[in-house]
Amino acid sequence: MKKLILFCLALISISPSAFALQIGISFSQMDVVFHSLLRAHIIEHAKEYPDMKIQFEDAQGAPDKQLSQVQNFINGKVDVIIVQPVDTQGTKNITAAARAAKIPLIYLNRMPSDSKMGDGVSYIGSDEIEAGRLQMQYLADKVKDRESVNVAIMKGLLSNDATRFRTQGAKEIIAKHPNMHVIVEDTAKWMREDGMNLMNNWILAGDKIDILSANSDEMAIGAAMAIKSNGMKVGKDVLVGGTDGGPNGLQAIKTGLMTATVFQDAKSQAYGAVDMAVKAAKGESVQAINFIPFQLITPENYQKFMTK
Numbered sequence: 001m002k003k004l005i006l007f008c009l010a011l012i013s014i015s016p017s018a019f020a021l022q023i024g025i026s027f028s029q030m031d032v033v034f035h036s037l038l039r040a041h042i043i044e045h046a047k048e049y050p051d052m053k054i055q056f057e058d059a060q061g062a063p064d065k066q067l068s069q070v071q072n073f074i075n076g077k078v079d080v081i082i083v084q085p086v087d088t089q090g091t092k093n094i095t096a097a098a099r100a101a102k103i104p105l106i107y108l109n110r111m112p113s114d115s116k117m118g119d120g121v122s123y124i125g126s127d128e129i130e131a132g133r134l135q136m137q138y139l140a141d142k143v144k145d146r147e148s149v150n151v152a153i154m155k156g157l158l159s160n161d162a163t164r165f166r167t168q169g170a171k172e173i174i175a176k177h178p179n180m181h182v183i184v185e186d187t188a189k190w191m192r193e194d195g196m197n198l199m200n201n202w203i204l205a206g207d208k209i210d211i212l213s214a215n216s217d218e219m220a221i222g223a224a225m226a227i228k229s230n231g232m233k234v235g236k237d238v239l240v241g242g243t244d245g246g247p248n249g250l251q252a253i254k255t256g257l258m259t260a261t262v263f264q265d266a267k268s269q270a271y272g273a274v275d276m277a278v279k280a281a282k283g284e285s286v287q288a289i290n291f292i293p294f295q296l297i298t299p300e301n302y303q304k305f306m307t308k
Contacts, residue, residue, distance in 0.1 A: 020051045020053075021049065021051060021052045021053070021079050021080070021277070021278065021281050022053050022055070022076075022077070022078040022079050022080075023052065023053070023054045023055070023078060023079065023080045023081070023082060023274075023277050024054075024055050024057070024069070024070070024072075024073030024076065024078040024080075024081050024082070025042065025054060025055065025056050025057065025081075025082040025083075025084075025108075026056075026057045026058075026059055026066050026069040026070060026073075026081075026082070026083050026084070027039065027056065027057070027058055027059065027084045028059050028061060028066070028084050028085060028086040028110070029058065029059070029060060029061050029086075029190075030056075030058040030060075032190050032191075032218075033217075033218050033244075033246060033248060034109075034216070034244050034246060034264065034266060035084065035109075037246055037266040037267075037270075038084070038108065038109060038266050038269060038270045039056065039270075040270075041266055041267045041269075041270030041271060042054065042270045042273065042274055044270075045270060045271045045274045045275075046274055049274070049278065052274075052278075055073070055076075055078070057069040057072075059086050061086055061157075062086065063086045063087045063090045065086075066083065066085065066086050066094070067093050067094055067097075070083065070094050070097055070098065071097060073103075074097060074098070074101045074103060078103065079103070079104075079277075079281040080103065080104045080105075080106065080277040080280055080281050081098055081103055081104070081105045081106070082105075082106045082107075082108050082273055082277060083105065083106070083107055083108065084107070084108045084109045084110055085107060085110050085112060086159065087159040087160075088110050088111065088112050088113050088114075088159070088160060088161035089112075089113050089114050089159065089161075090114065090159075091107070091112040091114055091115045092114050092115055094115075095112070095115040095121055098120065098121065099119065099120055099121065102120070103120075104120050104121075104122070104277070104280035104281065104286070105120060105121045105122070106121075106122045106123070106124065106273055106276050106277060106280070106286075107121070107122070107123045107124075107125075108123075108124055108125060108269060108270075108273045109124075109125045109269055110125060110160060110161055110162060111123045111125055111128075111161055111289075112161075113161055117288040117289050118288045120280075121288075122276055122280070122286050122287065122288055122289070122290070123288070123289050123290065124269055124272045124273050124276060124290040124292070125269055125290075125291070125292065126264055126265070126269070126291055126292045126293065126294050127165075127291050127293075127294070128161060128162045128164075128165035128166050128169070129165045129166070129168055129169040129172075130169060130293075130294050131162075131165075131166045131169060131243045131262045131264065131294045132165065132166040132167060132168060132169020132170035132171070132172070132173070132213075132215075132243075133169040133170070133172060133173055134169075134262050134294055134295075134296045135166075135169075135170060135213060135241040135242075135243060135260060135261070135262050135296070136169065136170040136171075136172075136173035136174060136213060136241070137173050138241070138259075138260045138296055138298065139211050139213065139239050139241050139259065139260065140173055140174070140176075140177050140180060142239055142259070143179070143180070143210060143211065143239070144177070144179075146179060146210070147179060148179055148181070149177075149179050149180045149181070149210045149211060150181060150183045150207070150208055150209050150210045150211070151174060151180055151181065151182045151183065151209070151210065151211045151212075151213060152182075152183060152184045152185065152199075152202060152207065152209045152211070152212050152213070153167055153170060153171075153182055153184075153185035153213045153214075153215075154185075154186070154187075154188050154195055154198060154199070154212060154213065154214040154215065154219045154220070154223060155167055155185060155186065155187040155188070155215050156187065156188075156189065156190045156215040156216055156219070157187065157189055157190060158187055162215060163187070163215055166215045166243060167185070167215065170213050180211075183207060183208075183209070184202055184207055184209070186198055188214070188219040188222065188223075190215075190216050190218060190219060191218060191219065191222070192218040192219065192221055192222035192225075193222060194219065194222065195214065195218065195219035195220065195221070195222025195223045195226075196222035196223065196225050196226045197222075197226075198219075198222075198223070199212065199222065199223035199226035199227065200226045200229075200230070203226065203227075203230050209238055210238065210239065211238070211239045211240075211241070212224075212227075212238055212239070212240045212241070213241050214240070214241060214242050214243070215243055216242060216243055216244050217242035217243065217244040217245070217246060217248055217249030217252065217258070217261055218242075218244075218248065219242070220240050220241065220242030220243075220249075220252070220258055220261070221242070221248060221249070221252050221257060221258065223240060224240050224252065224257045224258060225257075227240070228257075234256060234257055234258065234259065235256055235259055239259040239260075240257070240258045240259050241258070241259055241260050241261065241262075242258050242260075242261040242262075243261060243262045243264060243294075244261065244262070244263075244264050244266075245261050245262060245263030245264060245295070245297045245305055246264075246266065249261045249297070250297070250302055250305055250306060253297060253298070253299055253302045254299075254302060256299075259298075259299075260296065260297060260298050261297045262294050262295065262296055262297065263294060263295040263296070263297050263305055264292075264294060265292045265293075265295075268292045269292050272290060272292065276290070
């Protein structure tokens with residue numbers, strides 16, 4: 001009996017932990033503010049799984065580099081792969097590689113348009129069209145009594161589904177208002193400095209802009225800085241809308257630097273991705289598409305989002 005107990009103890013001591021989990025995560029660009037929030041929340045939630053090990057990689061905006069990172073994850077025999085894609089129209093090879101290796105793949109935050117979900121591949125993020133609709137409807141209500149309203153749309157990277165669908169959602173609302181017209185639109189690549197430069201260019205070109213609709217808060221904040229530096233006032237001369245609702249966006253609403261934004265729940269997306277990874281690794285059923293709702297943020301309700 002004593003020998004049996006010792007043998008069992010020996011087995012326990014040399015066995016791996018009850019559920020050791022290796023996750024490989026490739027981000028499109030780590031230096032984007034919202035992506036940094038996602039990463040921080042992933043790390044935060046992973047602490048609840050002591051045997052979870054995460055390897056982060058930065059694709060730095062290069063689709064080929066991201067594919068190579070995924071192939072390295074596969075060669076390293078990770079249990080689950082999470083990808084925030086560089087190009088949502090260029091994920092077929094990533095999806096095919098993960099399926100061939102029979103490794104669960106979770107797309108985070110950016111939903112591929114060229115890869116079908118299911119069969120070991122899932123998505124968690126938000127319905128990007130809704131963000132554009134929410135933002136623009138609020139701004140449209142602000143100017144409904146004006147005879148003519150000029151709208152400028154500041155886009156993110158053109159390879160991203162968020163750029164296309166947030167812009168589409170905004171334009172759907174604009175189309176319902178005969179007094180509203182898009183006069184200029186261009187990309188500021190999700191970046192504050194690019195947003196400031198683009199807005200400066202529009203102002204210096206003599207474009208009379210009543211509404212600036214940005215696909216992200218960082219671009220909106222940059223645009224607002226340009227508006228102020230040109231002697232105009234946000235909320236009076238130009239209404240400024242953003243999307244993301246992170247700490248910088250909330251502070252901008254609080255100080256009057258933005259008129260409205262749309263809350264994209266980084267915590268729920270990140271936590272959800274981690275939980276999905278655990279379920280997938282265990283062979284449990286995982287929802288193919290999990291949309292986290294957007295929420296409108298205005299000067300009237302921003303305080304309730306400060307603790308999210």
